[in-house]
Amino acid sequence: MQTQPEIVLSVRNADLGYGTLQVVFDVSLEVKRGELIGLVGGNGSGKSTMLRAVSGMIKPMAGEILFNGQSIAGLKPHQTARLGLAHVPMGRQLFPNLSVKENLLMGAYLPHLRATRDQRLDEVTTLFPDLKKYESSLAGALSGGQQQMVAIGRALMLDPIMLIMDEPSIGLSPLYVKEVMKAIRKVADTGLPVLLVEQNIKQVLQVSDRTYVLENGRLVLEGTAAELEGHPVIRKAYLGL
Template identity: 50%
Template sequence: MLSVTNLQVFYGTIQALHGISFEVREGEIVTLIGANGAGKSTTLRTISGLIRPKEGKIEFNGQDITRMPAHKIVQMGIAHVPEGRKIFPNLTVRENLLMGAYTRADKAEIAASLENVFARFPRLKEREKQVAGTLSGGEQQMLAMGRGLMCKPKLLILDEPSMGLSPILVEEIFNIIREINRGGTTVLLVEQNAFMALQIASRAYVLETGRIMISGPAYELQADPQVRSAYLGSIGKADKA
């Protein structure tokens, strides 16, 4: 479904990605794990057209999207839920969700998608008319994910969905990600909570300073001594909001 080949990205003279290559197959959850500054978010932003690579190629369902404008990539079926949620705080929950459907024209289909999001996230339905900036951190993350689903993506890209959430909410968010995937949406997940990410992923890639150092089935990486030492030392812990 998604193929990334020899991706090289610079911020000025600083090279952020050093020729990384990976793939995401239809129906999978694939996770990128690594420390801050490893290049995870840069990778996602490049895939979704927010950053232009110096070299490399990105293909989605056989089509080259390397230099395609971001809004066209959304129309292709890729939705990016960014780090920090980036909701519209002065709009209501409903208005935020409808912003996610801006590339769609069929009002009946949009209404059906809205009801599907409310069914998946009942708390958003309860707060449909509430201003989004007044939601809790967990509710804002649900809203960001719901907004991403409103464009009916084939591939949902999630950047640090558990950041700043309590352990109970982290568990809930990961259960929702699993349900979204079971519903037919492929997921590319960037997550510092490596333990939780490896629990739900099919395959994983470990990034260090802009390079892929280890890759393989998620269950193998969970057992890898290097991965366990570097990323799984605080199993089950999460930062409280």
């Protein structure tokens, strides 16, 4: 068991963008050990840009990103993955013509994971028994909700220190959205911190420990579900109450 700092991810005063175009302004957020943190906001508010900066797809224009006590701003995605940051990408990005099991094993692609990957597969399919049930099915033949579970399972195969997810509920029917959210909560309950990006604030508030609200590239609110559900701005603009 590695000892980890209490704060697993800390983004400090991040300015983010593409080329010279800045789209995220002075954003700070923290994810502590065992927390499920939501990051919500409308389309184009900068959520994916935040995740891209954390995973290493873009380099911050300014600010600091600390993961597990170490600065990761400017590292490449394969380097942050190596440090234990697992990214569940938007749109799941499975190999449709490979089986569920083969897709899961792809998650343990790093050389140092090869020796333990069968044991890890057992752990992941014990957490999510459906993955075992469907292990021989082609990933492309599954429903959207089942595919999302495979994408989550594949990320867990990395034996990560933290999980970041970009809109796992996108394109899913309400019933599957609920199931996927429940599954994400289950992951967090194993002690693995999760940063969950979603447009669907209602669903996120049901499972998250705390949630940050992003509008036009700026953080406007942060709080627990109870705090945000009671907040007049959230009630009006996001929950339609």
